[in-house]
Amino acid sequence: MSYRAPVAEMAFALRHVAGLDQAIASGALGDLTIEDAEAILHEAGRVADSVIAPLNKVGDRHGTPLHDGVVTTPPGWKAAYRTWIEGGWNGLSAEPDYGGQGLPLLINAACNEMWNAASIAFGLCPLLTAGAIEALTAHGSEELKARYLGKLVSGEWTATMNLTEPQAGSDLSLLRSRAEPAGDGSYRITGSKIYITYGEHDLTDNIVHLVLARLKDAPAGTRGISLFLVPKFLPDGSRNDLRCSGIEHKLGIHGSPTCSMAFGDHGGATGWLIGEENRGLACMFTMMNSARLNVGLQGVGIAERAYQQALTYARDRRQGRTTGAETTSPIVEHADVQRMLLTMKAYTAAARGICYVTAEGLDAAHGPEGKAGNDRASLLTPVAKAFATDIANEVTSLGVQVHGGMGFVEETGAAQHMRDARILAIYEGTNGIQAIDLVTRKLPLNGGATVQAQIASMRRAVEGVLKDAAPAFGHTAARLRAAIESLDRATSFQLKALGSNRPDAALAGATPYLRLFGLAQGGACLARAALASSAALKAGETDPAHAARIALARFYAENLLVAAGGLEESVIDGGAFTEGAALALAS
């Protein structure tokens, strides 16, 4: 079965979890109305469902063969990409000066979820172009912007991020690609890059590579890295000195070509500096932060799709009888299948909430809130990326499990979601790197005030549930409060460890800390949605989705948030292994 964008649920999350109504009322989003926003989501949903989603299995089966340096995308992809850019989707939140529509990132976040639910392999190409647009907008010269931004915003050309080399993955200080000034303002780039997503393809006439390389005599390590724009075709129409030298045979996202790139076989590819010399990493981080949130949204999208497929199957497949049933029951009526489906749905909704709240912070950074919004988004970005992609692995695996033996058979499609999802916790900074980023760089923001403000916002959700007092919430308030208090204590522990110069103690618990953060933040998001629904029910609305949201928040609190106490113990009292680890791994 295919994907149907859950537009009503997404709009509800935007409005009542991520504060779209408030943002619009405050005037921070210009003349955008709720009706506009919903109309955009509906149209995006139509394109995702009917144009992109049908490509997903085709991409998995055909892959992207490489012959003589030319990569062919799967059947139908070129036409779909053309339809998609002609709809203006590529530049949805890009600057109007360069042809963008200047819409809030929050709206774009919801759309990105849809493209990637429809096909991660397809959605990945514009995801990278968007990162390049941001880097170029922030750091590019006026000449480079004039030459490239318009075509990138329209999607007529795509872009890549060329970071990784065989010896330099998470650790970019080790990279060796070189750049030399050519004397005419351009540079000659030589080196080999690996894992370059859409490094070569046939969707567009040109590809704009953003490449990290070292200048001669640059300082060692990450302070000697510069960022260059290196197009496949030069402004004069000639082919640049770069090529795709190989393509990976991967577990998933077969529709997305993962290329090895060779720059400078014939003396050096021509490139232009973006930003200052030796400041390339800072420029690259501009695009990586945006990309990280979008990877989180890929996780939400594929989790949603896996959930939809599993639910459809569970309603159709009959096995066994539930208590008192007279005939064979659809498996959706069995408690263990319900637990799996609700786990899938609840984690997906929690991750969606976290990603949207992160996007809201980025929008707020451009409004009256300014830096505080940006800091909030910075804090939440590693949580959005890692939590949403960790649960994507769990949810897609549960999707296989709901299908039973059929889940292991490739024709069913459930296994593809699991294979496709598996890259998300790895690329754009492994989830281990995200946890380190959260603990060592984000918790200390403003002396801890940013994280404390975030915890305070979660506590308001608990107060809301207590005040609402609908019996359908069950133990929701108690469990959410316990999780937030666990997060608060774990946060104090981490800040104290960092403050007393014991980074190893903080690092040892970074991964369970991030999970705890995501669990609690996700619980607060679900509670907010449920509170809005409870208010609507009290106001006489009868949409069954309202009661469903309360039941979902309760399930999450009573069955998933309960992990918080154990995670806190792991963060605070579980770090002794760093001293004995070598020993325990020795035998």
Add this chain to the structure above:
Amino acid sequence: MSYRAPVAEMAFALRHVAGLDQAIASGALGDLTIEDAEAILHEAGRVADSVIAPLNKVGDRHGTPLHDGVVTTPPGWKAAYRTWIEGGWNGLSAEPDYGGQGLPLLINAACNEMWNAASIAFGLCPLLTAGAIEALTAHGSEELKARYLGKLVSGEWTATMNLTEPQAGSDLSLLRSRAEPAGDGSYRITGSKIYITYGEHDLTDNIVHLVLARLKDAPAGTRGISLFLVPKFLPDGSRNDLRCSGIEHKLGIHGSPTCSMAFGDHGGATGWLIGEENRGLACMFTMMNSARLNVGLQGVGIAERAYQQALTYARDRRQGRTTGAETTSPIVEHADVQRMLLTMKAYTAAARGICYVTAEGLDAAHGPEGKAGNDRASLLTPVAKAFATDIANEVTSLGVQVHGGMGFVEETGAAQHMRDARILAIYEGTNGIQAIDLVTRKLPLNGGATVQAQIASMRRAVEGVLKDAAPAFGHTAARLRAAIESLDRATSFQLKALGSNRPDAALAGATPYLRLFGLAQGGACLARAALASSAALKAGETDPAHAARIALARFYAENLLVAAGGLEESVIDGGAFTEGAALALAS
């Protein structure tokens, strides 16, 4: 990298976790000595490492093509199978009357772990033959035994389990295959079966199918199912009326042919009844219980293999610097990588302990302990199957994560382990079915006395750690005690729900209950191993594996056992969703 059977660690677990020393001292295992047992493990390890392990990737790449009804196994498999059966491994714990070696199941369990670590796809064929041997031994007529057991025990022929039909998976009451008496003592079988592992192959001259089918006028449901032995070639050498009609394209275990089987295209395949008419399910359960423990051991095996590969990679790959390091560090020195590797190792060792303790119960059933041993094994079998295969999914996924981007590239092999492992939680009864079996059939054994005795045995491990008092245990005793008390309370809740005729309340928490059971039992197993090592250290032994076992038990207690409290809450207070599930899944 390939697999190296961890023979010393396995022998230590057999002796000090599963009580091999005690069993030998008690005389329950005949004249077997520790030296014999270790010699067998060493030789099995040699065969697993050098003969089978190299086939694993070959099997994944070549698969098992079907042409004109003939399935071809991957290059090298036939020769390896020949070598393996010539070593006598197939009949290790089969009865000497039929050519078996009559060794304890405990020894065979360790060997099964090795074959499957070397290649699940390879190990699966003898796993099914072993189940058929058990069913035939327990329920077959003397004539059938005389005709088939010898060749099955030697491995000259293999066997299959033909249960599933498209409409009948977990629910065998729905099956439709038919059997009619032929008047000469044999039956004519017609019907279609799916998911038949090694239903057709070229490893042996004959294949013995055990097939579930209905006699005419048999009662509806599971009380009208009979079990038949239906060989590919009949005793007179003629081909039976059955064929492989298709083969599945699967996520993993590509080296193992998963066949659709058609019986009776030309009037009916000839078969012979095993056991009594309409009692086929009881006979099949004989083989399924053995098979379930062995599937648990497949989980242990592949988890061990994934761990070994990840550890090797992490020692080799250098990225980033640890605190105070002057040059780039191997990633095994980073705290988050250590956490992943220790999680992999600790879960694997815990699952190994649970499986071995289950096998010990089966051996004890044949000795002076009798029924109590069998009841203990019955209780633990669903835990062994489900916990070991759930952690196999988690451990193999962590194995991919440790490799970073390399883990997503198929050539590395880490992804294959994850793909191969994914079937384990599904076949031989999904893990949801295992949880239901544990709660509704196993907890009530002897009025709850069996589970209480098991919990009491776990408590002795806590007392041991408290008495040992080595500082290296850290919080081990406290965390293990808390987990066991959580298990005790959750057990009381489940028994009370069953006793007061509220099966839905028990079923709602069955899956977290099983996880809690496995976590606590696994913690007790690791503590037992660590206690034996602590005693050895106090006695002056210097093997570094001793300190490593204590560190591992501590890591498990402080970082994984801490999940117990949340699981208890989910079991006891999380079941409201069964009432609201339809609602929450509706929107």
